[in-house]
Amino acid sequence: MPELPEVETVVRGLKKSLIGHRIKNILLRRDGLRFPFPRDFSKILQGRRLEDVSRRAKYIIIHLDNDLRWLCHLGMSGSLVIQMKAPHSYQKHDHVIMETEEGAWLIYNDARRFGMMDLVTSENWDNHPLLKNLGPEPLAAGFDATRLSGLLKGKEVSIKAALLDQRLMVGVGNIYASEALFRAGIRPTRRAGSLTKEEVKLLTLSIKEVLKEAIKAGGSSLRNYVQANGELGYFQAKWQVYGKEGQTCPGCICQGQKKGGIKRIEQSGRSSFFCPQKQK
DNA sequence: CTACCATCCTGGTTGC
DNA sequence: TGCAACCAGGATGGTA
Numbered sequence: 001m002p003e004l005p006e007v008e009t010v011v012r013g014l015k016k017s018l019i020g021h022r023i024k025n026i027l028l029r030r031d032g033l034r035f036p037f038p039r040d041f042s043k044i045l046q047g048r049r050l051e052d053v054s055r056r057a058k059y060i061i062i063h064l065d066n067d068l069r070w071l072c073h074l075g076m077s078g079s080l081v082i083q084m085k086a087p088h089s090y091q092k093h094d095h096v097i098m099e100t101e102e103g104a105w106l107i108y109n110d111a112r113r114f115g116m117m118d119l120v121t122s123e124n125w126d127n128h129p130l131l132k133n134l135g136p137e138p139l140a141a142g143f144d145a146t147r148l149s150g151l152l153k154g155k156e157v158s159i160k161a162a163l164l165d166q167r168l169m170v171g172v173g174n175i176y177a178s179e180a181l182f183r184a185g186i187r188p189t190r191r192a193g194s195l196t197k198e199e200v201k202l203l204t205l206s207i208k209e210v211l212k213e214a215i216k217a218g219g220s221s222l223r224n225y226v227q228a229n230g231e232l233g234y235f236q237a238k239w240q241v242y243g244k245e246g247q248t249c250p251g252c253i254c255q256g257q258k259k260g261g262i263k264r265i266e267q268s269g270r271s272s273f274f275c276p277q278k279q280k
Numbered sequence: 281c282t283a284c285c286a287t288c289c290t291g292g293t294t295g296c
Numbered sequence: 297t298g299c300a301a302c303c304a305g306g307a308t309g310g311t312a
Contacts, residue, residue: 002305002306003305003306006305034288034289034306034307034308058306058307073306073307074305074306075288075289075305075306075307076289076304076305076306076307077289077290077291077304077305077306092290093290110289111289111290111291112288112289112290112291112304112306113288113289113290114288114289114306114307115306116307130307130308155282156282156283157282157283157284161283161284164306164307166306166307173305173306174304174305174306175305176305242305268283268284268285269284269285269286270304270305271303271304
């Protein structure tokens with residue numbers, strides 16, 4: 001379920017509960033996820049202190065006390081849940097379980113196993129194959145319309161596909177791409193390079209807005225729960241077009257019209273949702 | 281370089 | 297209730 005806001009929510013949850021903890025042991029219940037786990041994964045992590053947790057794109061980074069970073073991606077179906085008592089049994093897809101000296105358990109569950117974990121030294125950080133080609137963070141201060149405009153310039157792909165391309169910019173996935181384009185009034189099928197200055201400006205704001213609102217929705221549920229899976233605060237309730245084929249979008253001129261309603265189309269094998277009346 | 285496609289894997293939903 | 301088809305929030309690697 002994770003796009004930038006969900007990953008950010010998980011990161012905040014981990015930070016709140018696990019910083020300062022020392023790893024007692026790590027249990028691996030299979031050889032790997034998308035890739036095999038690093039060699040001696042458990043052995044290397046045992047005894048390490050968790051110094052900090054941060055995010056880059058949709059990657060979770062757990063900073064350890066020995067110049068090592070534990071990199072984790074949730075893929076499509078991964079989740080991380082913290083609990084303060086030992087699990088009495090494991091779920092079918094609980095693949096990694098970490099126990100800390102302080103009495104916390106972190107459980108990584110991932111049915112589809114598209115997620116990944118790796119260990120990276122700070123020396124190798126900038127050259128990590130999964131990180132080195134990532135584009136800018138949309139919520140960073142320097143990310144503005146000028147920046148996005150430069151990224152989209154001359155691009156022949158659809159704006160929807162461009163938003164999903166993590167080499168251009170990171171964090172936006174299939175849901176928030178549809179939502180941001182809806183807010184900006186831009187059709188997902190438009191050529192990325194064809195957007196006007198004004199449209200790019202609107203889109204930049206829409207992306208930032210929708211991501212921030214989703215983080216806020218996730219954060220509000222975190223206060224009350226120890227778990228860090230981001231599910232409780234999921235933005236789902238506030239989706240305006242994603243998964244709403246055939247419905248009319250809120251306050252839209254398409255309401256009451258015979259041909260009104262949100263359309264679902266397929267672009268590069270993924271669903272896009274949009275309102276033909278509102279998005280041009 | 282760019283664009284498109286298949287692919288990794290399991291589970292939930294839908295339709296007959 | 298059985299079973300098959302289809303769909304799913306990501307990202308890579310190969311091909312043209």
